[in-house]
Amino acid sequence: MPRSPEQNRAIREKRKKQIYEAALGVYRERGYYGAEMGAIARRAGLGRGLIYYYFKDKQDLFISLIRFTLLHWKERLDDILLSGEPVADRLELIMKSFYSLSHAFPDISYFHQTVSRDVKVLFPERESEVYELYEQYILKPVRMLMKEGVDRGEISIPPELGERFFFRLLFEAVHHENMIEEKELDQWVKTALYGLVNHKKNDSQSVDDTPIEGTTKTKC
Amino acid sequence: MPRSPEQNRAIREKRKKQIYEAALGVYRERGYYGAEMGAIARRAGLGRGLIYYYFKDKQDLFISLIRFTLLHWKERLDDILLSGEPVADRLELIMKSFYSLSHAFPDISYFHQTVSRDVKVLFPERESEVYELYEQYILKPVRMLMKEGVDRGEISIPPELGERFFFRLLFEAVHHENMIEEKELDQWVKTALYGLVNHKKNDSQSVDDTPIEGTTKTKC
Amino acid sequence: MPRSPEQNRAIREKRKKQIYEAALGVYRERGYYGAEMGAIARRAGLGRGLIYYYFKDKQDLFISLIRFTLLHWKERLDDILLSGEPVADRLELIMKSFYSLSHAFPDISYFHQTVSRDVKVLFPERESEVYELYEQYILKPVRMLMKEGVDRGEISIPPELGERFFFRLLFEAVHHENMIEEKELDQWVKTALYGLVNHKKNDSQSVDDTPIEGTTKTKC
Amino acid sequence: MPRSPEQNRAIREKRKKQIYEAALGVYRERGYYGAEMGAIARRAGLGRGLIYYYFKDKQDLFISLIRFTLLHWKERLDDILLSGEPVADRLELIMKSFYSLSHAFPDISYFHQTVSRDVKVLFPERESEVYELYEQYILKPVRMLMKEGVDRGEISIPPELGERFFFRLLFEAVHHENMIEEKELDQWVKTALYGLVNHKKNDSQSVDDTPIEGTTKTKC
DNA sequence: TATGAATGAGAGTTCATTCAT
DNA sequence: GATGAATGAACTCTCATTCAT
Numbered sequence: 036m037p038r039s040p041e042q043n044r045a046i047r048e049k050r051k052k053q054i055y056e057a058a059l060g061v062y063r064e065r066g067y068y069g070a071e072m073g074a075i076a077r078r079a080g081l082g083r084g085l086i087y088y089y090f091k092d093k094q095d096l097f098i099s100l101i102r103f104t105l106l107h108w109k110e111r112l113d114d115i116l117l118s119g120e121p122v123a124d125r126l127e128l129i130m131k132s133f134y135s136l137s138h139a140f141p142d143i144s145y146f147h148q149t150v151s152r153d154v155k156v157l158f159p160e161r162e163s164e165v166y167e168l169y170e171q172y173i174l175k176p177v178r179m180l181m182k183e184g185v186d187r188g189e190i191s192i193p194p195e196l197g198e199r200f201f202f203r204l205l206f207e208a209v210h211h212e213n214m215i216e217e218k219e220l221d222q223w224v225k226t227a228l229y230g231l232v233n234h235k236k237n238d239s240q241s242v243d244d245t246p247i248e249g250t251t252k253t254k255c
Numbered sequence: 256m257p258r259s260p261e262q263n264r265a266i267r268e269k270r271k272k273q274i275y276e277a278a279l280g281v282y283r284e285r286g287y288y289g290a291e292m293g294a295i296a297r298r299a300g301l302g303r304g305l306i307y308y309y310f311k312d313k314q315d316l317f318i319s320l321i322r323f324t325l326l327h328w329k330e331r332l333d334d335i336l337l338s339g340e341p342v343a344d345r346l347e348l349i350m351k352s353f354y355s356l357s358h359a360f361p362d363i364s365y366f367h368q369t370v371s372r373d374v375k376v377l378f379p380e381r382e383s384e385v386y387e388l389y390e391q392y393i394l395k396p397v398r399m400l401m402k403e404g405v406d407r408g409e410i411s412i413p414p415e416l417g418e419r420f421f422f423r424l425l426f427e428a429v430h431h432e433n434m435i436e437e438k439e440l441d442q443w444v445k446t447a448l449y450g451l452v453n454h455k456k457n458d459s460q461s462v463d464d465t466p467i468e469g470t471t472k473t474k475c
Numbered sequence: 476m477p478r479s480p481e482q483n484r485a486i487r488e489k490r491k492k493q494i495y496e497a498a499l500g501v502y503r504e505r506g507y508y509g510a511e512m513g514a515i516a517r518r519a520g521l522g523r524g525l526i527y528y529y530f531k532d533k534q535d536l537f538i539s540l541i542r543f544t545l546l547h548w549k550e551r552l553d554d555i556l557l558s559g560e561p562v563a564d565r566l567e568l569i570m571k572s573f574y575s576l577s578h579a580f581p582d583i584s585y586f587h588q589t590v591s592r593d594v595k596v597l598f599p600e601r602e603s604e605v606y607e608l609y610e611q612y613i614l615k616p617v618r619m620l621m622k623e624g625v626d627r628g629e630i631s632i633p634p635e636l637g638e639r640f641f642f643r644l645l646f647e648a649v650h651h652e653n654m655i656e657e658k659e660l661d662q663w664v665k666t667a668l669y670g671l672v673n674h675k676k677n678d679s680q681s682v683d684d685t686p687i688e689g690t691t692k693t694k695c
Numbered sequence: 696m697p698r699s700p701e702q703n704r705a706i707r708e709k710r711k712k713q714i715y716e717a718a719l720g721v722y723r724e725r726g727y728y729g730a731e732m733g734a735i736a737r738r739a740g741l742g743r744g745l746i747y748y749y750f751k752d753k754q755d756l757f758i759s760l761i762r763f764t765l766l767h768w769k770e771r772l773d774d775i776l777l778s779g780e781p782v783a784d785r786l787e788l789i790m791k792s793f794y795s796l797s798h799a800f801p802d803i804s805y806f807h808q809t810v811s812r813d814v815k816v817l818f819p820e821r822e823s824e825v826y827e828l829y830e831q832y833i834l835k836p837v838r839m840l841m842k843e844g845v846d847r848g849e850i851s852i853p854p855e856l857g858e859r860f861f862f863r864l865l866f867e868a869v870h871h872e873n874m875i876e877e878k879e880l881d882q883w884v885k886t887a888l889y890g891l892v893n894h895k896k897n898d899s900q901s902v903d904d905t906p907i908e909g910t911t912k913t914k915c
Numbered sequence: 916t917a918t919g920a921a922t923g924a925g926a927g928t929t930c931a932t933t934c935a936t
Numbered sequence: 937g938a939t940g941a942a943t944g945a946a947c948t949c950t951c952a953t954t955c956a957t
Binding site: 065066068069148149152153155156157191192193196197199200203204206207212213215219222223226227229 | 287288372373377413420424426433447
Binding site for chain 3: 726728808809812815816817851852853859867873875879883886889
């Protein structure tokens, strides 16, 4: 009465998800080094050895986890990118979309915010593989969008810088333990798009931001 | 005939510095958990036990290191804050100043970028003590500046959000492994201050962003 | 196919016993501080880490060992206490019973003689817990017996003092490295019960201490 | 202006005493292994290295300490032994004298109670030397007294057993943390000398303790 | 004599990983 | 597929002892 291949596949899929969930939870509480394989197994309700049946080792588990969770984001991202709206609108949409994703899956959000910075230290020999994941799923699509914005004259900064600028503010907005409030989100996005400094629009001469820039000494 | 107290004090001061340097270096290469106390001692050219003569344990060493390095920054920061210039100018100065500091001391820069996010996991029982260091030396002063900007009508976002916005972009600019180039710095700062989006509304003269690009120097 | 819970339970029980045996042996030879966890593991024929699978740390191992070994004694003690014989007879029986126990398990005997005195220094934060074990399993039952003896007019000293008097002589009799000889035991017990000093006052028949020297056996 | 030999001798004597005092205090609080040489030096108000000027190593310090403190006791003991009083009286005096000594110098008392049991473990290669100190200063004199008692018909137990019996009760009486009260001391001594069991002397039939000893089975 | 900075062997402990069942 | 007992390399930390001054 061995299981059918199909049954086995289903079990395997289920087990992997269980392990991912557990890993995210433990990681959230204790970080990578604090996330003991035993604790992950326990939280997943599985035997300690089983993890090694599905993943080669701890590194492999976590790199798989990166891939797994990035796919969620990528899907959402692609939907937005395909709409033909103005670049600024799409950027705004992306930010708000990731914001709500982070709300719904805070463990995933925390996971990426922290693990992505430690790639070199945590996975030294698989560094480029991991970077490639981020690049392909997330960074490149947004960079393309930025480029489109520059080409259309909508964006006033080189696409590479724009990409970094954008992501840093995005990740800050959804920072675990200090996610910005929903009602602040709009203003945050606007500031990202239009800057920290007031643009006293209705200035008669429309030399709008000179006063901001100008200081006594800058006026020479 | 024993050493004088003064001699001893000098030795201790010197040794602590040696250990700090070594710790920063090893941390840079391997992260907190990878930074073995033995490796730190070796790099400092000292016996392994000596570290424990100066610091209670690994946690204590690293928390002391946070304090030690923050003091560097704090001094620089204070100088800038005291000048009476417009808020935007001071923000610009701060960013450029930290940029050059990070250039000069990349290990310290990396140290803060990574360790500050892991406080809760690395120093769970001394969390608030560490946060207090950041708060007091760095965050609060800039928040005060933001508030001043809001009061003067120079800043168009609540000071708390402004503070986060500012620091995130600051830290991104000096990100280890991907520090932005010196020649890009100006544009980065401008974008932070004036936003991602072009304001060439439909201005007849299109004098739009000259002030953004242009700096006083360029004007003179 | 994994082991059954029952199999696992049996393994664990067996391992704990192995570790206890080994710990007692090493302790006997080198004392608490000399008893390295590695040496205990080696003697138990187990990997060094396994001890930490069964016991939280060295302290925990040794406190568990106290509990484990005290249970042996407690059982023997209870049997004796329940018999309704005169108090002096029961005291005699207890002493002889512990004597033979110590003969059979010299490591346990040594363990208690030494570890019990060092509780405060070895387990400062679990001091009262350990004292409670001794109190409950050994001291209190004998104190109750003493009290009974006093109430019946058989014992001429307050129960608390009697308890201390009794135990000190008991432990001395079974002192490792200098256990008193089997043939001396009778006299030792008699002396404890009837004192160091001869009572041949001036009794004409001098029958007085025959019972002391003589035993029932000698009488028959 | 070097010191005179005499001055040096005085300093040395003083320093040694300082170290002894400190060692006793620290030992009392933390036991042999807990007594760090650094802590002893600190409590003595001396530099850490100085101890090694006066004592070869930790073992040597503590063995010297045994000798030093035993001398105190020996003097007191000798005074008592030389008086020609009955043996029982001298035993009583010794016990009371040690009791008051332990009151006056509790650290010394604790020191001997604990260190003497651990000689084999603490000073394996100097074991016999240490035993010889105890033997010569304390044990042998009392054994001689016991022998005298036996010869005179005052003592009803072989001198070796009597010696052990006596000392164990003596050390129990002055047990640190549970020294018996001054008002109980008399009874304690009496019990040691005359036994735990009541001697209903004036019993008409003078079958005094038969009931105690006698049990149904002992009666055959 | 005296100091305290310095050393390093050695002990306790953790935890990823393996493997018999 | 699954379990959890078992292992041991590797790491942190302690402390007796040394030694330059």
